[in-house]
Amino acid sequence: MFHIVLFEPEIPPNTGNIMRLCANAGSALHLIEPLGFELDDRRLKRAGLDYRDTVNIRVYRDMREFIESVRPARLFACSTKGRNTYSNVRFCASDAFLFGPETRGLPLRMLENLPSERRLRIPMTAGSRSLNLSNAVAIVLFEAWRQCGFTGAIDHSGQEFKSDDTRPDHPP
Template sequence: MFDVILYQPEIPPNTGNIIRLCANTGATLHLIKPLGFLLNDKQLLRAGLDYHEFANVVLHKGWQECIHSLPGRRIFAVSTKGSQRYDQVSYASQDAFLFGAESRGLPIEIMESFSDNQRIHIPMLPERRSLNLANAVSIVVYEAWRQRGFS
């Protein structure tokens, strides 16, 4: 299945909802420190309901540690600044999707480390900032999973 990577997530309910999404799709969730909350935060636990036991969550000290844990994997940076629409990519099993922090997105140096065809975006109306993180993760994961026949 796929891997979802959250770079320094800040809002506990978003991460809780993404834990629930990963539990229901079989995706592995990677969280890159520092986190804007504790892993036992009440809001995180409430949003994830009782799905925490069904989700595979991996905690990383930093970006480099995370990418070293995914050798040979194709990683897509998801950002409003992405070059390619998310639905125009042909996804493969084992692909990974990197999302930035809610308030600031991905750092420019990380974005620039990806080729244009690995920088993807979700279309939105002009002059809008971004979608909710949990919603964006859901859109991308379900499109990739749909392409794989939901298997």
């Protein structure tokens, strides 16, 4: 199971969309305080629809508590300041992806605590500042899940999804 980690998220609809995304991709959602909203915020509930009960959501006082509790095998920071393009990494199902607050991104000190190959970026055109947080999470999470053969997914008939991805970077 992938771990999506939102450090000090600020905008309830973004977190609600990510909640729904995590439910649909079988991923855990970890929220690092302080949050810019209450978990019972109607905007969060509206964006997350009825997926709140189907996703594993945990809230932590700080990053240290998250690391000590979850002990992720690998932690990747996703940032406009990242060095490594997300699509150049071979992901594992136990990986954790850290995203910063919508208005300021991850603090530089957090990025500097990770090896440069674990600081990911999503390419953008010149002059672009950043992507919407929920869109960025979707891009990275679905690339990681694709690489793992969409494990746990079902097809339109309710049967286990069989990936037809035959590219060399796709694990057997």
